[in-house]
Amino acid sequence: MRIAYFDCFSGVSGDMVLGALIDAGADFDALKKILSTVPLSGYELSAEKVLKNGIGGTRLKVKTSGNQNERHLSDIISLISTSSISEKAKQWAGDIFRLIAGVEAGIHGKKTEEIHFHEIGAVDSIIDIAGACAALDMMGIGAVHCSRINVGGGFVKTGHGTLPVPAPATAKLLAGVPVYSSGIEAELATPTGAAIMKYFAKSFGPLPDMTVRSVGYGAGMKDLPVANLLRVYIGEDEMREGYDRILSLETNIDDMNPEFYQHVCERLFEAGALDVFTTAIIMKKGRPGTQLTVLAREERREALTEIIFAETTTAGIRAGRLERTVLDREMRRVATRFGEIPVKVLSRGGRVVSVSPEYEECRKIAKERQVPLKEVYDEAKKTAAALSAE
Numbered sequence: 412m413r414i415a416y417f418d419c420f421s422g423v424s425g426d427m428v429l430g431a432l433i434d435a436g437a438d439f440d441a442l443k444k445i446l447s448t449v450p451l452s453g454y455e456l457s458a459e460k461v462l463k464n465g466i467g468g469t470r471l472k473v474k475t476s477g478n479q480n481e482r483h484l485s486d487i488i489s490l491i492s493t494s495s496i497s498e499k500a501k502q503w504a505g506d507i508f509r510l511i512a513g514v515e516a517g518i519h520g521k522k523t524e525e526i527h528f529h530e531i532g533a534v535d536s537i538i539d540i541a542g543a544c545a546a547l548d549m550m551g552i553g554a555v556h557c558s559r560i561n562v563g564g565g566f567v568k569t570g571h572g573t574l575p576v577p578a579p580a581t582a583k584l585l586a587g588v589p590v591y592s593s594g595i596e597a598e599l600a601t602p603t604g605a606a607i608m609k610y611f612a613k614s615f616g617p618l619p620d621m622t623v624r625s626v627g628y629g630a631g632m633k634d635l636p637v638a639n640l641l642r643v644y645i646g647e648d649e650m651r652e653g654y655d656r657i658l659s660l661e662t663n664i665d666d667m668n669p670e671f672y673q674h675v676c677e678r679l680f681e682a683g684a685l686d687v688f689t690t691a692i693i694m695k696k697g698r699p700g701t702q703l704t705v706l707a708r709e710e711r712r713e714a715l716t717e718i719i720f721a722e723t724t725t726a727g728i729r730a731g732r733l734e735r736t737v738l739d740r741e742m743r744r745v746a747t748r749f750g751e752i753p754v755k756v757l758s759r760g761g762r763v764v765s766v767s768p769e770y771e772e773c774r775k776i777a778k779e780r781q782v783p784l785k786e787v788y789d790e791a792k793k794t795a796a797a798l799s800a801e
Contacts (some may be wrong), residue, residue, distance in 0.1 A: 412553040416618055417608065418642040419560040422599025425539025426471045427629035427641035428607050432546040433458050434469035435627025435645045445545055446538055448495035454534045461630045464638035468628030471542075473535035482528055484512040491541055500544040506742065507540050507610050511602060514583045536603050543607055554648065555611035556619050559589040563599030581605045587683050589615050589710060597633055604641075616710030620649040655737045657685060658709050660716065662725040663692060665700035675703070675722045682718055683711040706733075738764055745794045749776050752791040766795040 417423065417431070433439045439458050446456065455474045460467055491504050509523070516523045528536075547555070562577040562585070569578060576598045577585065584605040608615075623646040631639035676687045686706040694700040703723065707715055712730070719728055738757040745754050753769040768791035777784040 412648045413551050413624075414554045414556060414619070414621055414646060414648045415547070415550075415552045416556045416558075416621065416644040416646075417612075418558045418618075418644070419600070419608070420558070421631065421635065421637050421639050421641065422561050422563055422601075423604035423608055423641055424601040424631060425536060425543060425603030425607060426473070427631050428604060428643075429539055429542045429546060429629065430458065430469040430471040431627045431629030431641045431643040432543065432550065433471065433627070434629060435550075435625045435643050437546040437550055441549065442542055442546055445494070445496055446542055448493075449490055449537065449541060450493055451490065451534050451537065454538070456538060463628075463630050463634075463640050466628060466638045466640060468630035468638075468640045470630040470632075471539075473538050475534050480533075484508060484523060484528075487528070487537060490537065494541070496541060496545050497548050500541070500548045502743065503544040503547075503610070504541045505744075507544070507606050510610055511580065511584070511606050514580050514602075518579050518583065539603055540607065547611070550645065552645075554613050555608075556614045556616075557608045557612040558617070559591055559615060560585065560605070560608065561593050561595075561599050562590050563595050563597045564592045565596035565598075567598040577605075578602065584609050587681075588612075593637070595635055595637070597635060614708045614710060616708070618644065621646040622649065655735050656709075657733050657735060658707050658712055659731045659733050660705040660707065660712070660719065661702060661729045661731075662719060662723070662727065663694055663700050663702050664723055664725050665694050665698050667701075667724045669701070671722070672701070672703075675718070678718050678722060679705055679715055682714045683707060684715060743795065743798075745791060745798060747787075747790045747794050749780060749782075749787050749790060752776065752787070754791055754795040756795065763796075766792055768792055768795070 417428070433442070443456055453476045457472045457474070459470050459472070461470045487508050488505050491501055494501070496504070512523045562581070565576050566573050567576050567578060577600055578598065580602040581600050584602060585600070588609060621644065623644050625645045627643045627645070629641040629643070633639045672689060679687045684705050684707045688704055690702040690704065692700050692702045703719070705715055705719070716728060719725060738759050741756045741758070743754050743756055744751045752772055755767045755769065757764045768788050773787045773791060774784055777787045
């Protein structure tokens, strides 16, 4: 499987992502042609080679003329949906904007549909996100991985005034993502860059096992003590397609209040665990006990270990690496008589195995519409199954 690894040693932004992919081999002329079908006017797209601290990279430029409109989420989704971008890339781009809208809504205490985007709704941000999605699809990238993200520091001027770095939207988007600051007083991670990485990245940490085919650099606009570049490695995953590597953390406990397990599990999931479960066991001297098992990515090991030691009575934790067989997962939004509902589609070798509507969204709609939950769930499942069969 072809994979991409983004090395965010100098942060990440939407234009740097697209610039890095072009530098690594994405066909700029083909991208430009596809992006021209997004019904936006008053801009000119170009890509040029530049040097940053002696390292060459591609600088993507979206030169705009006239005032930039503020747009609602529905406006942006409509623009993208009417373009000639592939259906997969349209879905990705729409999901990323929905992710940003949800974060903005939480920050400003509004409903998602009420949010109007300032910088994010501008032409350049739409091109950056739609272009990155189109490029990843064109290059046949099956999985994205990412390093820890350097967020920078200081303050930045936005449509909402002067804000601390990382900006509130960026900080919330990066919840659960390993970040750091090298002390540079600049906004290194932007909301668009953070959203793209949060949406696509299967893991955050060191360079994964891969055979590198190309390396690209996307240039930012800043002149910094370190090169303002985003590096991307494009290559082949050494893991067979359909397989994955994860970490297992286990500990045996026989002296803890069992009422605490719910709290422990919730904290572990919030910290990025893939799964948490308990097993009843018999320990030495015939004492009944509980085995706590946590499955996670390698980069979450330290954070999860700290929680286990802090929240349980254990004195030690076993760790092991596992290989698991996984189905391909894709989130889709299906149109039903109750509105759009996100559905998880599981497939293997291109064949759909199962579809599962998102329970919480179905539950929310059922409460709002005052209809049975199973009616909403079954409607979403039936609609998704019909679309998958086409």
